[in-house]
Amino acid sequence: xxxxxxxxxxxxxxxxxxxxxxxxxxxxxxxxxxxxxxxxxxxxxxxxxxxxxxxxxxxxxxxxxxxxxxxxxxxxxxxxxxxxxxxxxxxxxxxxxxxxxxxxxxxxxxxxxxxxxxxxxxxxxxxxxxxxxxxxxxxxxxxxxxxxxxxxxxxxxxxxxxxxxxxxxxxxxxxxxxxxxxxxxxxxxxxxxxxxxxxxxxxxxxxxxxxxxxxxxxxxxxxxxxxxxxxxxxxxxxxxxxxxxxxxxxxxxxxxxxxxxxxxxxxxxxxxxxxxxxxxxxxxxxxxxxxxxxxxxxxxxxxxxxxxxxxxxxxxxxxxxxxxxxxxxxxxxxxxxxxxxxxxxxxxxxxxxxxxxxxxxxxxxxxxxxxxxxxxxxxxxxxxxxxxxxxxxxxxxxxxxxxxxxxxxxxxxxxxxxxxxxxxxxxxxxxxxxxxxxxxxxxxxxxxxxxxxxxxxxxxxxxxxxxxxx
Numbered sequence: 133x134x135x136x137x138x139x140x141x142x143x144x145x146x147x148x149x150x151x152x153x154x155x156x157x158x159x160x161x162x163x164x165x166x167x168x169x170x171x172x173x174x175x176x177x178x179x180x181x182x183x184x185x186x187x188x189x190x191x192x193x194x195x196x197x198x199x200x201x202x203x204x205x206x207x208x209x210x211x212x213x214x215x216x217x218x219x220x221x222x223x224x225x226x227x228x229x230x231x232x233x234x235x236x237x238x239x240x241x242x243x244x245x246x247x248x249x250x251x252x253x254x255x256x257x258x259x260x261x262x263x264x265x266x267x268x269x270x271x272x273x274x275x276x277x278x279x280x281x282x283x284x285x286x287x288x289x290x291x292x293x294x295x296x297x298x299x300x301x302x303x304x305x306x307x308x309x310x311x312x313x314x315x316x317x318x319x320x321x322x323x324x325x326x327x328x329x330x331x332x333x334x335x336x337x338x339x340x341x342x343x344x345x346x347x348x349x350x351x352x353x354x355x356x357x358x359x360x361x362x363x364x365x366x367x368x369x370x371x372x373x374x375x376x377x378x379x380x381x382x383x384x385x386x387x388x389x390x391x392x393x394x395x396x397x398x399x400x401x402x403x404x405x406x407x408x409x410x411x412x413x414x415x416x417x418x419x420x421x422x423x424x425x426x427x428x429x430x431x432x433x434x435x436x437x438x439x440x441x442x443x444x445x446x447x448x449x450x451x452x453x454x455x456x457x458x459x460x461x462x463x464x465x466x467x468x469x470x471x472x473x474x475x476x477x478x479x480x481x482x483x484x485x486x487x488x489x490x491x492x493x494x495x496x497x498x499x500x501x502x503x504x505x506x507x508x509x510x511x512x513x514x515x516x517x518x519x520x521x522x523x524x525x526x527x528x529x530x531x532x533x534x535x536x537x538x539x540x541x542x543x544x545x546x547x548x549x550x551x552x553x554x555x556x557x558x559x560x561x562x563x564x565x566x567x568x569x570x571x572x573x574x575x576x577x578x579x580x581x582x583x584x585x586x587x588x589x590x591x592x593x594x595x596x597x598x599x600x601x602x
């Protein structure tokens with residue numbers, strides 16, 4: 133037992149390591165227990181490595197389209213092994229940065245598996261039979277999530293991979309079936325398609341990216357079809373069987389159960405979601421309450437569980453499975469532990485999807501507003517009328533702002549198109565600080581820039597866009 137810590141954090145992902153570093157910065161004595169490499173799924177097997185490959189795909193696409201920009205590029209090819217090696221270098225560099233940050237802040241990092249013994253004791257297992265005990269006045273659980281696999285015949289076949297295994301491939305498959313047309317599935321679909329694979333997506337719901345508004349998702353759907361991605365919506369995979377060339381997937385109509393034509397590919401990527409990782413954590417044994425809706429650890433607005441000394445943040449709560457949400461939840465938990473009252477607000481958590489084109493959204497969606505009978509006005513502005521987008525040659529998509537019809541306060545918004553995942557920050561700021569469309573419309577935006585589309589959407593919601601004819 134290595135003394136008593138103020139805070140013990142179990143899990144070193146974007147929630148856990150940020151909470152640990154923040155707490156140490158505020159003067160707490162902190163220990164972080166992590167079974168793998170700091171940075172968690174996001175940095176090591178998710179957000180960062182996929183974006184590195186997306187960048188490779190973007191560069192390749194740009195070279196293929198060089199003639200559009202008055203340039204010439206001949207015999208352009210993808211070196212998959214080098215692309216994967218670059219991805220690994222990016223990840224390793226950022227991991228070193230996290231490790232250096234924790235060291236500079238004085239956080240004690242222990243490599244091992246953490247398990248709760250009680251509200252102030254953590255058992256650390258080292259994988260070689262050794263164990264040790266840690267005492268802490270408060271404990272933060274940040275163990276993240278794990279991929280979900282469909283329980284269908286053949287799902288355990290060797291050529292069926294999850295998102296982690298997709299990032300470890302040593303060769304580009306000629307063809308791939310992606311089961312799941314959500315965020316993870318569609319990002320991988322574009323990556324492998326752009327790099328040269330033939331990709332088919334199977335989605336159970338009636339649209340891809342079912343969590344976003346239909347008009348945003350439809351732009352990506354059209355782009356995917358143009359890129360050569362075959363998409364089956366309202367379809368259910370029922371079995372996976374080996375073939376000489378790889379695997380075949382049996383399909384049926386999700387509504388009627390009618391059998392659909394079988395499809396085949398070299399690899400099948402299972403991308404049907406993630407679930408909170410609580411196995412082996414000891415939460416049930418110590419009496420921590422679980423949330424039946426999210427299947428994660430139940431917490432209040434202070435990120436506190438039903439045991440006062442134990443907090444939970446990130447994917448393990450099942451609330452919002454986004455890295456930046458986990459980081460903010462970590463700040464909230466630490467503030468409350470150290471005596472500064474703080475509550476988690478989910479009304480302005482941005483969602484960024486790195487498809488082609490990108491999608492980003494925040495706050496209330498049109499779909500949600502209709503379900504809640506909210507009186508809204510919506511301002512839209514197309515990138516086709518934005519000067520910067522035209523110069524980039526990427527004018528597909530639009531910006532939309534959703535405002536309260538009576539007050540003009542911006543309560544949500546979405547972007548699909550160039551730079552969407554960066555542009556959403558301005559809309560998030562507007563939602564967070566209750567800005568009105570009038571305030572945004574009367575804020576000078578530099579020209580020519582993509583954010584002018586937000587400016588114009590604000591005008592569209594107020595009295596009509598400046599650069600669109602009525």
